[in-house]
Structures are given as structure tokens and as C-alpha cells.
Amino acid sequence: MSIIRNPSLAAEGIRKIEWVKEFMPVLKQIEERFKKDKPFAGMRISVSVHLEAKTAYLAQVLASGGADVAVTGSNTLSTKDDICAGLASQGYKVYAWHGATEEEYMEHLKKTLEFKPHIIIDDGGDFVGLLHGECAAYGENLLGGCEETTTGIMRLKAREREGSLKFPMMAVNDADSKHLFDNVHGTGQSVWDSIMYTTNVMLTGRDVVVAGYGFCGRGVAMRAKGLGARVIVTEINPWRAMEAVMDGFRVMKMDDAARIGEFFVTVTGNKDVITARHYELMRHNAFLANAGHFDVEFNKADLRAMSTKVEERRPFIDGYHLKDGRILNVLADGKLVNIVAGNGHPADIMDMSFALQAMGALHIAQHGRTLKPALYSIPLEVDREIAVMKAGAMNLGLDVLTPEQEKYWLGTGE
Numbered sequence: 001m002s003i004i005r006n007p008s009l010a011a012e013g014i015r016k017i018e019w020v021k022e023f024m025p026v027l028k029q030i031e032e033r034f035k036k037d038k039p040f041a042g043m044r045i046s047v048s049v050h051l052e053a054k055t056a057y058l059a060q061v062l063a064s065g066g067a068d069v070a071v072t073g074s075n076t077l078s079t080k081d082d083i084c085a086g087l088a089s090q091g092y093k094v095y096a097w098h099g100a101t102e103e104e105y106m107e108h109l110k111k112t113l114e115f116k117p118h119i120i121i122d123d124g125g126d127f128v129g130l131l132h133g134e135c136a137a138y139g140e141n142l143l144g145g146c147e148e149t150t151t152g153i154m155r156l157k158a159r160e161r162e163g164s165l166k167f168p169m170m171a172v173n174d175a176d177s178k179h180l181f182d183n184v185h186g187t188g189q190s191v192w193d194s195i196m197y198t199t200n201v202m203l204t205g206r207d208v209v210v211a212g213y214g215f216c217g218r219g220v221a222m223r224a225k226g227l228g229a230r231v232i233v234t235e236i237n238p239w240r241a242m243e244a245v246m247d248g249f250r251v252m253k254m255d256d257a258a259r260i261g262e263f264f265v266t267v268t269g270n271k272d273v274i275t276a277r278h279y280e281l282m283r284h285n286a287f288l289a290n291a292g293h294f295d296v297e298f299n300k301a302d303l304r305a306m307s308t309k310v311e312e313r314r315p316f317i318d319g320y321h322l323k324d325g326r327i328l329n330v331l332a333d334g335k336l337v338n339i340v341a342g343n344g345h346p347a348d349i350m351d352m353s354f355a356l357q358a359m360g361a362l363h364i365a366q367h368g369r370t371l372k373p374a375l376y377s378i379p380l381e382v383d384r385e386i387a388v389m390k391a392g393a394m395n396l397g398l399d400v401l402t403p404e405q406e407k408y409w410l411g412t413g414e
Contacts, residue, residue: 002088003111005081005097013086016053017060023347024054025393026355026386027061034065039362041066044141046117048109048127049148049357050078050339051096054350056087058121061358063092067119072096072112074123076105077332078339113138119361119368120145122169124293125152132159132166143368144168146360148353150183150214151269151293156375168371170360172353175378177386179215182353186345187338188219191265191291192227194342198316198331199287204228209261211254212268213240216291220265221249232257234273254278263287265337266297274298279306284326288334295334303328316341351393355386 021028034040045062049055051073063069070093073079079096088094093115095108109126113135120127122145131139144167147153153173159165172178196203208229210221221231225248233244234254241251258278262285266273269292279302290297304310309321316337319327332340344350359382364371391398401409 002084002092002094003096003108004084004088004094007085007088009082010085010089013053013056013080013082013084014089015086016080016083017056017086020053020347020350021057024057024351024354026351026389027057027358029389030355030358031061031064034061034358038066039365040119043118043365044068044070044115045119045121045361046112046115046127047071047121048074048112049121049123050074050336050344051094052078052080052083052339052344054344054347054354056083058354058357059087059092060090061354062121062361065362068115069093070095070112070115070117072108073100073105074126075335075339076100076102077335078344110135110138116141118143119364121148121357121361122146122152123148125155128152128156128159128169132164136166139167142167144170144364144371146170146172146357146364148357149173149293150179150216153375154269160375165373165375167373168364168368169375170363171375171377172356172360175356175383175386177352177383177390178356182345182349183215184219184222186219186349186353187216187267187291188223189349190338190342190345191220191289192223194338194340195263195265195287195289195331198314198337198341199329200314201287203263206230206262207232207260208263208265209234209254209257210249211264211266211273211297212292213237213244214267214269217267218244218247220267220291221247224263224265225249229263232260255281258282261286263289264298265289265291267291268297269293271296272299276302276306279303279322279328282326282328285329287329287331289331289337290334291337293336298330298334300330300334303330352386352390355389356383359386 045067059069073096079098081098084094095111208224209232211234231249233249233251235241258281307320313319316332318330331337
């Protein structure tokens with residue numbers, strides 16, 4: 001039995017799920033394949049990903065392959081109650097609601113693992129953490145799983161290094177069909193969609209500080225530049241810092257950028273990128289948004305301690321009033337701004353990411369019993385197949401190597 005907040009929203013949720021399907025042609029092809037082959041027959045799959053329409057369609061695709069699917073969210077504010085209701089009305093096990101407390105969120109995660117899945121789909125590592133701790137008993141049937149994000153993969157790599165990882169996991173985020181598109185273009189578009197809609201403030205001519213120049217950060221910086229902003233990048237990595245400069249951005253320390261920025265977007269995956277000493281320097285009405293996985297990139301406790309009052313100024317915007325009269329605006333409570341205050345990544349982009357999740361789950365279903373506990377890459381042939389399918393759906397004309405070119409490329413011919 002599902003645990004959701006408002007079953008009456010089911011019709012609206014189903015309508016939204018049907019809408020995104022129109023823009024996810026690769027996943028639709030995989031769904032047709034799964035319907036025919038039933039590769040997950042007799043298996044249970046637990047999914048913890050931001051619970052909105054695209055994720056709901058992924059759950060349906062997995063179910064089309066014969067799986068019994070249980071679903072929860074991966075963030076207390078990104079869950080959409082109408083999507084939960086829509087899935088629950090179709091017989092899926094759904095344990096989530098928008099605005100869950102941390103305690104409720106953890107209970108929802110545990111409930112989703114309670115039916116002892118064979119495969120997990122994780123986003124950030126919460127499932128993996130529980131299955132290595134208090135929910136270890138729920139992993140008795142587990143063959144392995146897939147991880148969606150950079151943050152989750154960092155945590156898996158740490159477990160792998162220390163030799164504590166108990167089951168195989170597929171690094172979906174590291175596939176080219178994921179990070180070159182989802183991280184760059186999905187994050188870039190969705191972050192500024194949500195910030196501009198939420199603030200109703202023009203970006204053109206503004207000073208934007210992007211903390212982190214990984215794939216997500218470069219997408220955020222690129223889109224801000226395209227919208228007419230002046231962009232500063234902060235980095236700890238010298239290669240990425242040089243990349244940012246050669247891509248046309250200024251690079252400086254956060255201590256210096258804090259005095260200049262009007263919008264700050266953190267995309268590092270680390271904590272305390274912005275702290276009290278930076279808040280002391282910021283301009284009145286600066287906006288702080290996070291597009292990293294967890295709400296720790298800028299230190300809210302520091303900001304709260306410095307404030308005389310915190311008030312909601314607009315939906316998803318909290319104004320922190322400082323003693324000197326300045327107000328600093330925190331968007332989406334420091335959680336993922338593009339999902340909490342927006343619609344998340346475009347469906348066209350998530351088409352590739354969730355196709356990788358579906359095919360990664362298939363790989364675990366077929367090989368999980370023989371794989372050692374470790375972090376595995378999505379097979380190159382699968383990554384390429386998804387890219388070819390997407391290129392076909394976009395009507396792109398691709399050249400093909402001749403046999404002679406193949407030999408030359410492989411170094412076996414003249």
C-alpha cells in the first residue's frame with residue numbers, strides 16, 4: 001500500500017506523465033523492447049530519484065519489463081504530490097510526499113527498501129547508505145544497482161577504495177550519454193529557468209558567480225553568459241580553472257567573488273563553499289542558489305546565526321535580514337533549485353539519462369549474480385547505442401566509416 005499525501009491529484013499526475021513521454025523517444029523504444037522480452041520478470045526494483053514526471057515514466061518502463069516497482073524521492077522538496085498520486089493510482093508502490101521532514105524522508109526510503117529489491121536505482125547514495133547500515137537485512141536479494149549522480153558516485157568510489165562496498169553498482173553519471181548532456185545542458189537550462197521564474201529578475205547585465213566548473217558548472221556558466229550575464233567562476237582544480245578562463249570566464253577566489261556577485265550558484269558537490277566570511281562581503285539582495293546534490297554547499301547555519309530575521313519574500317525565496325540592513329535571498333532552502341523551484345531537467349535530456357538507468361538495470365539483472373562488489377561503467381556499446389538512438393530521434397545524419405577507414409582508425413591498415 002502506498003504512502004502518499006493527496007490521492008485526488010492522480011488525474012493531473014497522469015496527465016503530466018503522459019506529456020513527458022512525448023519527448024522521450026529513446027526510453028519509449030526501450031519500453032517496447034522490455035514489453036516484449038520481460039527481462040525483469042519476477043524481480044523487484046526500488047527507485048529513489050527526484051520524484052517527478054520523468055522519473056515516473058522510468059518506473060513505468062521498468063514495470064513494462066516485468067518488474068514489481070517501488071518508488072520514493074531523493075529530496076524532501078523535489079517530490080511532486082500529483083505524480084505520486086498518479087503512479088499510486090496505477091498500482092505502483094509509492095512512498096513519498098512533498099515537504100517531508102527529514103524523519104519522514106528516511107522512513108519513506110526505508111519503506112521503499114522493505115520489500116527486499118533485486119535492483120536499486122539510487123540518486124545521491126541514500127539507498128546505498130541504508131543498505132550498508134540499518135537496512136542491511138533488506139538487501140538479501142540484491143543483485144546490484146545504478147547510481148544517477150556525481151555525488152553518489154563519489155560516495156561509491158570511497159566505499160570501493162575502503163573495500164566496504166557490498167554489491168555491484170553501475171556508474172550511470174559517468175556515461176557520455178549522461179554527463180555530456182544531462183549535466184551540461186540539462187542543468188544549465190533548468191537552473192536558469194527556475195531562478196528567473198522564481199525571482200522575476202533580469203539576468204542580463206548581472207554579475208553571476210558559479211562555484212565549480214565541472215560538467216554541471218560549465219552548463220550553468222554557459223547559459224548565464226548566453227543570457228547576457230557577466231560570469232565569474234570559482235574553482236579548486238587548476239585544470240578546470242584554466243578551462244573556464246579559456247571558455248571566456250573570469251576566475252577568482254570566492255573571497256573576492258563574494259564582493260561582486262549578484263547571483264551565486266553552487267555546483268561543486270562539496271560543503272561550505274560559501275560561509276560566514278563570504279556573507280559579510282555580499283551585496284544587498286544577492287541571490288544564493290544551489291544546483292549541487294545536497295543543501296550543504298552554502299552554510300545556512302552561518303547565515304541564520306548572522307540574521308535578525310528570516311522571512312519568505314516570494315515562494316521559494318527566503319530573505320535573511322542581516323544586522324546592517326542587508327538582505328540575502330536563499331532560493332529553494334538551499335536544495336536543488338532547478339527541481340525544487342522548477343520542473344527539473346527537460347524531458348528530452350532525461351530521455352538519455354533514464355535510458356541509461358533502464359539499460360544499467362538490465363545489465364545488473366543479466367550479470368549481477370556474477371559481478372563482484374564494485375563500481376562499474378555502463379558498457380561502451382550500451383552508451384553508444386543510446387547515443388545513436390537519440391541522434392536518430394533528432395534526425396541527425398551520421399557518417400559511417402568505410403572498411404578502409406576502420407582499419408586505419410584501428411591501426412591495422414595503411
